[in-house]
Amino acid sequence: MSDNVPSAELAIEARGLVKRFDGFTAVDGVDISVPRGSIYGILGPNGAGKTTTLRMLLGIIDPDSGYRRVLGHERPTEVARRIGYLPEERGLYPAMKASEAIAFLAALRGVPLKEGRRRGRDLLEQHGLGYAADRQIRQLSKGMAQQVQLLGTLVHEPDLVVFDEPFSGLDALNQGKLERMIRSLAERGTTVIFSTHVIAHAERLCDQIAIIAGGKVPFAGPVDAARDRLRPQVRLETRAQDGPWRAAIPADARHEGRFWFFTLPESGVEPLLRALIEGDAGILSLSIERPGLHDAFVSIAGEAAARALEESAQEAAERATEKKGRR
Incomplete structure (x- = not known):
């Protein structure tokens, strides 16, 4: 059970999920708690165990x-x-009308x-695809066909929606539409869980995330809690190049x-400002930036997992560009 959320308030609760294929451990002791009505992301590179985890949660395969x-x-x-x-691997009957x-x-x-x-035609109208209602799937662009399958995922008005790499292959315009749709679902009380290898989607959308790498989950919880594992970063511009104020910075x-760049001391910003002023630093500018989810991912999962995440995103972008060029 989640340490902070009662079991009755969870849409999904999983503990110690393990899945092996031919002696290879694809998922190794995954714990996940997804609050009802939240947007929850499973963030990790290709091969990390995201799809296997989702399939176990859905009962497609057993742990x-x-x-x-x-x-x-x-x-x-x-x-x-x-x-x-x-x-992730989508497919509709090509001869069927949308x-x-x-x-x-x-x-x-x-x-x-x-x-x-009736619902299908209403959904197509609502999402600007009414003109495609009577077109065969084979007559639609890839992006339109993906939207049709997405609407088919929602047509029965589910309480829980699970997307496996939903942004893969979508252009920026359709990615934005999907993000708005996910937010709208959550506003209506639907629980949304999706896997992704793109940090920006998780950072913009998710209330909570699970970071997965090598089949393990080194972090699961609120996005803010992941970012708070790292201290804020300071960018300081001073008129003086040296002086007593230098003792105030690490x-x-x-x-x-x-400019000087450093981690904000644990004592906080006020003692830092006082020491800089009293030491005649001549402050020209000072900004404090909270670490992003990318920095948190590197800190939690390690450099190798972060590189794999970036490579996964790059590969997906290249595949999308190639497919667009072939159309």
């Missing part, structure tokens, strides 16, 4: 050991109709076909041109 509870049920398949799932594809996905979640057709401060 070799560990415990999971989804929407209050230990068997996730019992609540499948309350869950929307967008897998509205029919959404109705078909709704029917798989128990929505009558007639109602699914010995390992970095000096570049007119």
Whole structure:
């Protein structure tokens, strides 16, 4: 159980999840607690265990050991109709019309076909795709087809939505649309959990994250708590180059041109300012920057995992560019 959130208030609770494939441990003791109505990100590079973790949470595959509870049920398949799932590897029947594809996905979640057709057309209209309702999937651009499948994930109005790398392959415009949709879902009380290797999406959207690397989760909790593991950074510009004020800044401060860069001392900013003023530093500018999620990721998961994360994002961007060039 989460240390801070009662079990009844969790949409997902998992403890000690382990999954092995042919002797390889893909997920090694993962703990995750996702509060109801939150936006939760699983952040890590390709091969870190994100997809395997999501599939175990959904009951698509069973863990070799560990415990999971989804929407209050230990068997996730019992609540499948309350869950929307967008897998990383997407696919729709190419000959189906867009509205029919959404109705078909709704029917798989128990929505009558007639109602699914109505909802499908309504959703397409709401998201500016009404003109594509009667077009076959094969006639749509990749981005439009992805949006159709996304709407099919939401058509049955699930309580929990799980996206596996939802931003992969989307251009900047459609990424922005998806971010707004995720926020809108959370505002309506829907729990959203998504995996990503792009820090910016997690930092902009998530209430909480799990950092995963090598099948392990070295951190799970609020984004602010991850960032607070590192002290704020100071950028100081002074008129004086030397003097008694130098004793106020750390010995390992970095000096570049007119600026000094260093970690804010634990005593805080007020004693620092006092010492600089009394020491005649001649303060021209002073800014304090809170560490970003990227810095927190490096600190928590290590340089190797951070490099792998950046490579994953770069590979995804290159694939998207290649696909765009082929269209």
